Amino acid sequence: MTAERNRRALVLQAEGDRQANITRAEGEKQAAVTRAEGDKQSAILQAEGAAQARLRAAEAESEAITRISQAIGTGDPAQYLITTRYIESLRDMTRSNNSKVIFMPIETSAMLSSVGAIKEVFSQTGEKSGETPPPPPKPRQLPT
Numbered sequence: 584m585t586a587e588r589n590r591r592a593l594v595l596q597a598e599g600d601r602q603a604n605i606t607r608a609e610g611e612k613q614a615a616v617t618r619a620e621g622d623k624q625s626a627i628l629q630a631e632g633a634a635q636a637r638l639r640a641a642e643a644e645s646e647a648i649t650r651i652s653q654a655i656g657t658g659d660p661a662q663y664l665i666t667t668r669y670i671e672s673l674r675d676m677t678r679s680n681n682s683k684v685i686f687m688p689i690e691t692s693a694m695l696s697s698v699g700a701i702k703e704v705f706s707q708t709g710e711k712s713g714e715t716p717p718p719p720p721k722p723r724q725l726p727t
Contacts, residue, residue, distance in 0.1 A: 652660040 648660045648664060651663060
């Protein structure tokens with residue numbers, strides 16, 4: 584009789600442990616699902632906030648371009664926008680640690696003036712370092 588009571592107690596204890604493990608696992612599962620849903624909602628809200636910020640920045644820039652265009656009176660707002668983006672890009676490129684960056688403007692006429700300016704820079708660097716630039720090569724007659 585004592586053995587039977589001990590056996591029943593062990594069975595009840597095992598059943599209680601099993602049920603406790605099941606309940607604990609279900610709780611952990613529900614906690615993981617709740618965390619995942621919270622992360623999802625957080626990501627959605629952050630994306631919506633970033634989208635609204637970009638929209639407001641675009642609206643503000645549009646308003647600024649419109650006001651500038653009205654103040655100037657004539658001119659293409661698109662050209663203004665392209666020019667400002669171009670200047671911003673040049674500014675960002677000059678922040679590079681690479682000192683061998685040469686900027687080439689969009690327009691051909693400006694490009695030719697840039698080539699002249701580059702030539703002048705190179706001739707000035709030769710003068711500053713104490714070196715004289717080598718003379719241009721003499722034309723030679725090729726044998727026929």
